[in-house]
Each structure stands twice: as structure tokens, then as C-alpha cells.
Amino acid sequence: MQQDLLEKFGVQVSQRRLYRAKRKAREGDYGNHARSYKKIPTYANVVLETKPGSIANIQYERSDIAMNPTLKRSFLCFDAMKKGFINGCMPFLGINGCQLKGSFGCVLLAAISLDGNNGLFPIAIAIKEVKCKDGWLFFLHHLDAALVSMIDKQLCIMSDQQKFVFTTNMLTIVNS
Template sequence: MIKSMCKEHSCGRDDENKNVTSTWIVKHLASQLKAVPDMKTDAMQAYFMDNFCIKVPYQTCYRAKKKAIENNEGSHSKTYAKLLAYGDLIMEKNPGSVFKLQFYERSVMFDPPVFKRFFICFKTCVDGFLNGCRPFIGVDGCHLKGTFGGVLLVVVTVDGNRGLFPFAYGVIETKCKDNWYFFLNQLYTVLHAGICDNPITFMSDKQKGLCDAITNVFPRSQHR
């Protein structure tokens, strides 16, 4: 028998739930994180507080965001593992193209290969440069923001309409003299038959080791 009832409650409520995992968060925010990959963790925490009255720790939201990005964009490690197959496909579908992939030396024979750097140039891009572009080459790179970092290098020129014409690119671990020599040697191999040592004007931001590499690999070139 109920003798009396108090409608006002003064007892506190625990807004933390240990059953709220990063996997559970991904299921509820999959579509939102796919539409807005850069969603802030503060916004994720506010969403669950407003809709479920649950306080989610920052680290849990951070792990959920990483899982969602991997589900939507794929795994970086699995993508790097497909580079050999990608190179074979390039050579099969684009005869005359150049694909150069290098790994670090393995201390144990049965260890999986570790990516070091690669260079890609499609045959049609080379033909376009030799037949319709000026003898002008711009070389630059930007740092990759993915899990493994690295630097994306690209070679561009100017076509007959004064538009940028990219025709070679690659990925290296860092900007240094050895990597610049690797990249420019591959570029020289691609262009040597067409330019026959004719002078080419290079434009760059004169990164460390780049000027020396250009002078040695393309001795008759100009560098600005």
C-alpha cells in the first residue's frame, strides 16, 4: 500500500555508461561521419548528450572517428599492400608507362616488405608533354596527413592553353637529397628519348638537395 508519494526527485543520475563503446558510436553516427569526416569530437559528445543523455569520453569518440574513417575510406596499410598489384595493372593497361616501386631492405627474408618510395608516369602524359607542352617543368611536394605520413611529389608543366598539365607523381618518405635523386632519375629516364638532352627550365621552391639533384641529373637545364 502506498502511503505517500513525492513527485520531486533529488537523487542524482549517472550520465556515463560503460556499454557505450567506439563500435556502438560508429553504428549510430555512420552516416553523419561519412557526410562530415571532419566532425569534431565535441560535436559527437554533444550529439549523444542531447539524444541519449550519455556523457561519452573524448578518447572513445576519437577511436570511433578513426574507425568510421577507415570503414568509409579503407585502411592505409591494406592500400599500401596493393601497390604491387596496382603497378602490374598500370603496365598492363598503359603500355609504355613507368612504375618504379622500392622497399626497405629486409633483415629477415620472410618479413613483409616495407614501403619506401614510388614513381609513376603514364605514357599518354609523356606524349602530351613532348608533343604539346613547353620545355618547362615545375616540381613540388606536399606532406601527406595519413597514418604513415610521407610526401607526395608531382611534376607539372604548361600546355598550349597556358593550363597546368601534370604528367608524373610519386610518394617518398621525406624530402632529402637521396629521394630527390631517385625521383629525378626516373623522370630523366622517361624524358631522355624525347628531349635528347635539350635544355629544360625547372621551377621549384629550392628544397634541400633539390637544386644539386636537378643540376646533376639534367646538366643542361635552368633552375629558377
């Protein structure tokens, strides 16, 4: 960028100024992560008010929510996703996670199934902190709570590089 500006416009710009301009341009295209994360509690409240039977749960880093709370982890499962899974999907549950880009370093977890056409069907998502066994337990606990009362058949559960223990009603992690 620095070379292009010099050749095309005869302007010499510092690396620091170019970095700030690039960051502002990216925010214009992709948004600001901090502002997006601050909208999650509002979104969760709207989901709970407008979609009865849905689950939206948020945990904060600090116990005092009034003092600038920071998001620790969140879970979201729409009622329509639960019903769609029970009524139209194969008895298969895939669980996986991926790193999110950005300055917060979170992990996005997802539970999916296969619909009648072998297409992917999302069931639940969560955001958790990186390298934390408790984050997986949070996700699995809420997933279990969302589905266990509705499931009357055995499930095939698949995950990538996580070791799970299956008890009668609850999924838990042995090692992460």
C-alpha cells in the same frame, strides 16, 4: 560529440570510445591508409601490363620482399603523359612536393608542365619518405630516365626551395 550524445540520447560515452568511433567513421569515408599503401604494388603491375611504355617503380624498406615488405618510395609516369608533354606542352617542367596526411608521413612529389592553354599538365608523380635527399634523387633519376631520350629541346625547370645542379643529362640535388 560527447555533449551531443548526452543531451540528445542521455548516453554517456568515454573519450576513448568516441575516438575509436570517429576513426572508424573516417575510415568509412576516406579509407584506410595501410590498405591503400598495400595496393600500390598491384596497381604498379597493372599499369606496366596494360600501358606499354609507362614507368612504375617501387622501392621497399627491406631487401627481403617476402618478409612483409614496407613501401619506401614509388614512381609513376604513364606513357601518355610522356608523349603529351613532348608533343603538346611548353618546354617547362615544374617540380614540387607536399606532405601527405596520415600515419605514414610520406611526401608526394610531382612534375608538371603547361599545356597549350596554359593549363597544368601532370607528367610524373612519386611518393617518398619525409626529409630524405635520396627520395628526391630517386624521383629525379626516374624522371630523367623517362624524359631524356624523348626531349630534343632545352627545358626551363622550376622548383620550390630545392637546389638543383643541372648536368648534361641528369638532374641532381645539391642540398635539400
